[in-house]
Amino acid sequence: MTDSLFLKNVMHESVLRDAHVHLPEYGRYLRAPGLSHCYSLAECIQTVREASDGKRIDEWVILSGAHVERWPEKRLPEAVELDAAGRGRPVMVCSFELHTLACSTAALRAAGITADTSDPPAGTIVRRDGEPTGLLLESAGQLVRDVIPTRNDEEYRCDVERGLKAFYSYGVVELHEMTAQPRLLDALRSSSDDFLDKMKLVLYAPLDSLEEVRKKCREWGHPSVRFGGLKLFSDGTLNARTAYMLSHYGINIGEDNLPDGQSPRHRGRMLIDKDTMRRHFACAGREGFDVAVHALGDGAVRSVLDVYEESGGSPDKAGFVLRIEHAQFISEQDVSRFIDMRVIASLQPSHLLVDTQTMRRIYPQGIVRCFPLRDLIDAAYRSSVNPRDVLYIGSDAPVVDPDPADIYQAALYRKGKEMGDEEAVNRAQAITEDELLSLMKINGS
Ligand SMILES: [Zn+2]
Structure with missing residues (x-):
């Protein structure tokens, strides 16, 4: 916990x-932290082995929270390793940013994934010599997620309540949920806790649950639960090297044992084509809901801004507000476009604290453009726009702990507390306490 008087006061307020x-996932993470304590592949394998003990041979072993960038091996286990650790059980191991899965042979089999399975449009079944290695990137992970046993309603509701309670303990009273499912509304409705008396939720739903979430929000009509809009993905993540960049990833990525089809120098790729994005934007404009697009790389950010510009380039003309989620890298030329088109940059500064090493290793040239908070605020001032209208701050919990002290540390110092000044990630983009507070407070002042 922080020793900043500023934050102590704010959190009490x-x-x-x-x-x-991601509220239900955060609640589940608090119940079972999984692999977040592991510092090597061997520790991960050991955790899988222990989690398998006493389970039936057909029972799933599911563990998430792997931070492979702090493991010396820098990779998730492959199927053969999980087969041994889980002694033949279906095992699924997930990276902390939820975009990469590693599966045992039994898990691949349960999902029907073989050498003949083709990659889904927005995902990759990683292969070597044509055979799946067990690693699934982006939407390929959904093939396995679709067959794993889900939490029952009671577990799910408890996870939601646990998550709300933890946020409240941090002084957080407004949450923007980015993977809203209909069952989230059911859980909130059946909760006997009084969280909604003091907290507010805004829900963004993926395409497949958009209509139902929207309908349930309308029917329930609770003043503390508002339907926000559609959530789309335009690229992946830095850790999975699936974020779409304007320049190539560094040369020192995965030189050894590269999977089929992956060149050591690549830029990631867009997971959605411009026509599809245009269609969704037109629909949002017609129907009057907002759109939150995941775009992490500077290439993805630019493509999404381009499509919004073609769609009208302002909330008035396009008929909806666009938010770009993460925007971890923003090219200098694109900063003012956020302000001019009133596109919300929804940033998670505390990811700096976990991504520093990854960035230095696989995308060193990006450091100068990582979370350019200073640039965004200054550009807003220059155009007489309130920075609060174009810059949102969040955590992406459970990807990182949503402790506001971490956000504070990252936004003001651009480095972890334990790091030396020379390790800071572009100090020139630091912002002040007052600026951060104004962005994080529900009323701004
Ligand atoms: Zn997220």
Whole structure:
């Protein structure tokens, strides 16, 4: 916990907003932290082995929270390793940013994934010599997620309540949920806790649950639960090297044992084509809901801004507000476009604290453009726009802990507390306490 008087006071006031969360997943993470304590592949394998003990041979072993960038091996286990650790059970191991899965042979089999299975449009079944290695990137992970046993309603509701309670303890009273499912509304409705008396939720739903979430929000009509809009993905993540960049990833990525089809120098790729994005934008404009697009790389950010510009280039003309989620890298030329088109940059500064090493290793040239908070605020001032209208701050919990002290540390110092000044990630983009507070408080002042 922080020793900043500023934050202690603010957290007691219960006035903070977290603009990007995955509440049910965060609640589950608090119940079972999984692999977050592991510091090597061997520790991960050992955790899988222990989690398998006592389970039936057909029972799933599911563990998430792997931070492979702090493991010396820098990779998730492959199927053969998980087969041994889980002694033949279906095992699924997930990276902390939820975009990469590693599966045992039994898990691949349960999902029907073989050498003959083709990659889904927005995902990759990683292969070597044509055979799946067990690693699934982006939407390929959904093939396995679709067959794993889900939490029952009671577990799910408890996870939601646990998550709300933890946010409240941090002084966070407004949450923007980024993967809203209909069952989230059911859980909130059946909860006997009084969280909705003091907290507010804004829900963004993926395409497949958009209509139902929207309908349930309308029917329920609870003043503390508002339907926000559609959530889309335009690229992946830095850790999975699936974020779409304007320049190539560094040369020192995965030189050894590269999977089929992956060149050591690549830029990631867009997971959605411009026509599809245009169609969704037109629909949002017609129907009057907002759109939150995941775009992490500077290439993805630019493509999404381009499509919004073609769609009208302002909330008035396009008929909806666009938010770009993460925007971890923003090219200098694109900063003012956020302000001019009133596109919300929804950033998670505390990812700096976990991504520093990854960035230095696989995308060193990006450091100068990583979370350019200073640039965004200054550009807003220059155009007489309130920075609060174009810049949202969040955590993406459970990807990282949503402790506001971490956001504070990252936004003001651009480095972890334990790091030396020379390790800071572009100090020139630091912002002040007052600026951060104004962005994080629900009322701004
Ligand atoms: Zn997220």
